[in-house]
Amino acid sequence: MDAQGAKQRLFARAAAALALMSARYWTTVVPVARRQMRCWQTHAQAIPDPALRALALTKLAEERFNAQTAPTFATLARSDQRPRTVEAIVALQIIYDYLDGLTEQPVSEPLRNGRELFRALNDAISPSRAPHYDYYRYSAHSEDGGYLRRLVDTAQSAFARLPASAAVNEVARAAAVRCAEAQVRAHAVPREGAAPLERWAIDQAAREGIHWRELLAGAASAVISIHALIAAAADAQTKPKQAARIAMFHRSTCVLATLLDGLADLARDERSGESELGYLRYFPDRDALSNELVDVTRRAIDEADDVPHGAHHLMTLAGVVAYYTSALSASESSSRAIVAPVQRELQPLIAPTLAFMRTWRFAKRLRERTPEQRSQRP
Numbered sequence: 001m002d003a004q005g006a007k008q009r010l011f012a013r014a015a016a017a018l019a020l021m022s023a024r025y026w027t028t029v030v031p032v033a034r035r036q037m038r039c040w041q042t043h044a045q046a047i048p049d050p051a052l053r054a055l056a057l058t059k060l061a062e063e064r065f066n067a068q069t070a071p072t073f074a075t076l077a078r079s080d081q082r083p084r085t086v087e088a089i090v091a092l093q094i095i096y097d098y099l100d101g102l103t104e105q106p107v108s109e110p111l112r113n114g115r116e117l118f119r120a121l122n123d124a125i126s127p128s129r130a131p132h133y134d135y136y137r138y139s140a141h142s143e144d145g146g147y148l149r150r151l152v153d154t155a156q157s158a159f160a161r162l163p164a165s166a167a168v169n170e171v172a173r174a175a176a177v178r179c180a181e182a183q184v185r186a187h188a189v190p191r192e193g194a195a196p197l198e199r200w201a202i203d204q205a206a207r208e209g210i211h212w213r214e215l216l217a218g219a220a221s222a223v224i225s226i227h228a229l230i231a232a233a234a235d236a237q238t239k240p241k242q243a244a245r246i247a248m249f250h251r252s253t254c255v256l257a258t259l260l261d262g263l264a265d266l267a268r269d270e271r272s273g274e275s276e277l278g279y280l281r282y283f284p285d286r287d288a289l290s291n292e293l294v295d296v297t298r299r300a301i302d303e304a305d306d307v308p309h310g311a312h313h314l315m316t317l318a319g320v321v322a323y324y325t326s327a328l329s330a331s332e333s334s335s336r337a338i339v340a341p342v343q344r345e346l347q348p349l350i351a352p353t354l355a356f357m358r359t360w361r362f363a364k365r366l367r368e369r370t371p372e373q374r375s376q377r378p
Contacts, residue, residue, distance in 0.1 A: 006305070007301065010301070010304055010305060010310070010311060010314065011348070011349045013311035014304075014311040014312070014314045014315045014318070014349050015315075015349065016311070017309075017311045017312040017315045018315045018352070018353070020075070021072060021075045021312065021315065024075040024082075025071075025072055025075050028075075028079065028082055029071050029072070029074050029075060029082065029086055030068070032071075032082070032083050032086040032087070033067065033068050033071050033086055033090055034068070036067075036086065036087060036090040036091070037060070037064065037067060037068065037090065040060060040090075040091075040094055040151070041057075041060055043145075043147055043150060044056035044057050044060055044147060045057065046145050046147075047143075047144050047145045047147050048143045048144070048145050049141045049142070049143040049144060051141050052141050052142075052143065052144045052147070055098070055101045055102065056098055056144070056147060058101070059094070059097045059098050059100075059101050060094070060097075063093075063097040066093050066097060067090050067093045067094055067097070069319075069323075070089050070090070070092075070093045070223075070224075070227050071085070071086040071089045071090060071227075072316060072319070073085075073089060073227045073228050073230065073231035073316065074086045074089060074231055074234070075312075076231045076232070076234070076235070076309055076312055077231055077234035077235070078234065078235070081162060081163070081234040082234070084158040084161050084162065084234075085158070085162065085230060085231055085233075085234045087154065087155075087158040088154075088155050088158035088159045088162070088230050089227050089230050089231070091124065091151050091152075091154040091155035091158065092121070092124055092125070092155045092223065092226060092227065092230070093223065093227070094151055095120055095121055095124055095148070095151050095152065095155065096121060096179075096223045098148065098151070099117050099118055099120060099121060099183070100183060102117050102139065103117055103118070103183060103184055103187040104187050105139075105140065105141075106191075107138065107139065107140060109138055110184070110187060110188035110191055110192065111184060111185070111188050111192065111196075112138050113138035113139055114180070114183070114184030114185075114187060114188065115180065115181075115184055116134070116135055116136075116137050116138050116139075117135050117136070117139065118176075118179075118180035118183065118184060119132045119135060119180075120132075120135050120148055120151070120152050121176045121179065121180060121223075122173055122176045122177065122180070123152050123156060124151070124152045124155035124156050124159070124176075125155070125156070125159055125169065125172045125173060125176060125226060125230070126156065126169065126173060127156055127157075127159055127160030127165055127166075127169070128160075128166075128169075131149070131152050131153065131156065133149055133152075135148055135149075136148075159230060159233065162230070162233040162234050163233070163234070163235070163236035164232065164233045164234070164235055164236055164237070164238035164239075165233045167233065167238050167239055167240050167242075167243055168229040168230075168232055168233045168238060168240070168243040170240065170243075171229060171240065171243040171244050171246075171247045172225075172226050172229040172230070172243075172247075174247075175222040175223075175225045175226050175229070175247055176222070176226060178204070178215075178218075178219035178222050179219055179220070179221075179222035179223055179226075181200060181204075181219065182197075182201075182216055182219035182220040182222070183220060185197040185200055186220065186278075186279070194281070197216070198212070198282070201213070201215050201216040201219075204219075213282050213283065213292065214251075214255055214292065214296065216279065216282065217254070217255040217258040217259050217279055218251040218252075218254040218255045218258070219254070220254070220258045220279060221253075221254035221255075221257040221258045221261075222251075222254050224250055224253050224254050224257060224320070225246070225247045225250040225251065225253070225254060228246050228247070228250045228313065228316075229243055229246060229247060232246055232308070235308075238308070242308050245303075245306060245307050245308070246307055246308065246313070248303070249300060249303050249304065249307045249310070249313055250313065250317075252296045252297070252299055252300035252303075252317065253300070253313075253316065253317045253320055255292075255293075255296045256293065256296060256297065256317065256320055256321055256324075256342070257320050257324065258279050259279060259280065259289065259292070259293060260293070260320075260321065260324035260325060260339065260342075261324055262277070262278040262279050262280045263280065263289075263324070263328070263335050263338060263339065264324050264325075264327040264328060264335075265278060266278075266280060266335070286334065286337075286338055289338060290337075290338045290341060290342075293338065293339070293341070293342045294341045294342055294345060297317075297321070297342050297345045297346065298345060300314065300317055301314065301345065301346075314349070315349070315353075317346075318346045318349050318350045318353055319353050321339075321342060321343065321346060321350060322350050322353040322354040322356075322357045323357050324339075325339045325342070325343060325354070326354055326357035326358045326360075326361055327361065
């Protein structure tokens with residue numbers, strides 16, 4: 001079978017997976033995810049410390065899309081396993097977003113504080129281990145009314161009840177460790193400088209035989225891989241080798257998510273006159289960034305057939321690309337030039353998702369307009 005024909009067949013299966021995914025998502029995943037979000041909103045409102053309460057509520061509001069779309073992976077689970085799969089993924093995503101905000105707060109020892117906080121992420125996917133709980137040991141604020149502990153307990157309990165949680169646990173915990181190290185070191189850059197982050201990434205990449213910039217970008221968003229592994233744990237037939245393949249495939253998804261998110265942020269910062277390069281700072285120029293994005297996308301397409309439910313996972317990757325690239329306006333020609341080759345690699349698969357994301361963003365902008373703005377005619 002020629003390569004082009006194989007790619008066309010893969011994309012056809014991915015399109016079919018999108019139809020099944022959509023049907024299951026809107027009917028069986030969204031209702032559970034929304035109930036979970038309302039539950040965590042109530043818990044966040046009860047946090048005693050005003051600073052932690054404000055952070056938790058802000059994250060739930062601003063990152064709501066993350067917590068509602070991450071359970072897309074749960075459409076792979078059998079109907080009887082789907083609710084607890086959604087429960088685990090939603091809780092884990094909220095933990096990740098909350099920790100992301102917590103570790104950005106200025107403290108005297110950002111690395112030690114960040115590592116202690118991110119133990120929550122590891123505890124959440126370690127069903128055989130008693131949670132640590134003293135996550136705020138080095139933080140300026142700690143009175144969260146049990147909010148983070150309750151999130152960890154919920155994710156851990158739901159994950160433990162999935163039939164193949166033991167089979168994916170080792171791979172999921174390794175992803176959580178990489179995620180924690182990348183996030184903590186990245187947030188410590190303003191105080192510690194970039195050298196510790198780069199040294200860690202170079203050392204880790206040498207062990208895995210990949211470029212350090214790829215390892216760093218993949219680690220920063222490794223929560224995506226963990227979500228995919230939670231969904232795989234819902235299938236009793238999942239074995240550790242399959243879990244490893246799923247995690248390897250979604251390293252590409254994580255790289256794309258990190259770098260495309262950074263590109264969207266850069267475009268927004270340029271419009272506002274700010275300049276925050278984030279993970280993009282480690283690329284010498286835009287050509288290097290574009291080449292990295294294309295190489296990672298091509299590798300994912302090549303690897304999809306070797307992954308259980310590969311067409312479904314490839315469709316998820318295309319959705320991630322569509323989400324971030326749809327944030328770029330037509331006026332941002334330099335950024336669009338970087339992402340255009342990535343979109344071409346995924347055509348025609350990405351087209352319907354990209355159209356949906358652009359429509360969603362347009363509707364979101366309309367909802368956010370003030371009554372005065374709505375009354376004005378264009």
